[in-house]
Amino acid sequence: MKSIAISLFASSIVTCCMCLSAETVGVRINTVANTNSVSGRVVSVADGDTITIIGDGNTQYKIRLNAIDAPEKSQAFGQKSKQQLSNYVFGKDITVTWKSKDKYGRVLGTVFVGGKDINLQMVRDGYAHHYKRFDSSPAYAAAETEARQNRRGLWSDPNPISPEDYRHRGKSAAPLAASSALPRSSAQREGGSRVEYRAGNAMPVSSRTAAPVNSTWPDTGFWLSTNSNKRHNRKCENYRKTRGYPCSKDEGSPCGKCGG
Template sequence: MVDAGFLRVTRTAISAWLVISLFAGCDQFDLASALSSRPPTEPRIVETLTGKVIRIADGDTLTILTDDNLQVKIRLEGIDAPERGQAYGMRATTALAEMVSGRVVNVHTTGTDKYDRTLGFVEVDGTDVNLKLVEDGWGWHFTKYNSQEKFATAERAARAAKRGLWAQDRPMAPWDYRGLEKPVIVPAGFVGPRITAAEKPEIVPASSTRKFWLNTGTGVRHNSRCRNFANTNHGYFCRSTEGRACGICGG
């Protein structure tokens, strides 16, 4: 009888050989790069910068002026705040500004992102600003690039308490908002394919589309009697069938 332990080891060795063989046949595969791209449990601190906050771009991005008179744009590590054009985007920006605007902060840097912004943990008077924003409900744990449990725990607590943006029924994550289809810009002089009469889209009178407003930050539709009609950070006039009806005005 063949020993069961020997079989397990043999199967593992064969599986490993197959995987290595597969990768070896792919010129584009870089095992070292693939492993290094995985989000670390604890981001490694590269250095600590000290400077005065001179600009707030949004809820997770700011600029400091160092003692060497260098301006450094900082993207807060581990979190993702709502964009300024979506619901709670301006409130998240304000929350960050109230904590650090005009103040001297320490930034424990962890590297740079694809936009060449410096990633880091911002600290002011001993407070972890990144963590505080998530605790107060002004941002998500950015799990795509960070897997620290402190952010996951803070987000769960903020959700449960409905703090900040979690007061919404179904808040849209900023990475989903950024992924929304953008309008296509057609070059001047472009001639598209011929469209038959049967294929022409329905022309809707402007008056009928201005009776409803879709808040694209939340996906909620408001009618013209609602206080939120044409009064959200981001949205457009829509049909009566688009989005979800407002729980107050009925959409």
């Protein structure tokens, strides 16, 4: 990995001199066989996989570290991951090799500090997942396996949630609620805010579709109707069919019909 990176840098320097049009506008993006590189000083670290650098001519680049996925800031190990990346890069002059940008216009790149691949290091430290859906590098896969075996960083958690799953959980309620085919949201509680199952309140209970059972909406045996604050058990016709969410047996007040 290191030797490949160094040879890329070497060819970057050669082609750099030919990039006159780019140089004149103060943007130093060098293209070598579809691989670009950009250098600059890290002025901000947003989280464990996103940084901002300022390059030549005061040009600012937002960089999304390629091939890795770090925990979200609100997620377990999110802050530690951010801190670890800061330790490696903040205030330093770095080089980023990249091939493409993401839909937000961020450079999808590999960050090097003194020839060291920081993306790989974050995986090795257990502060980022190898983003296997977008990358098949054996070195990254091996680094993740090793971090996991040694329970480093986020792997010290027996049940780590991938950042991707975490993001999906946070979003799942809204799109489902907006869908005409599925007027009810697959609701959940996330980050302290409660999202409810939206039952078709205009319809009689018997013709409503029950809230789906899945990992974020478990069948706990109790259902809290948030309109009435009544708790229902499995025998009740209201179970999973009112506006509410799966609850424990000590939430709300017991339903007068089913006993809660």
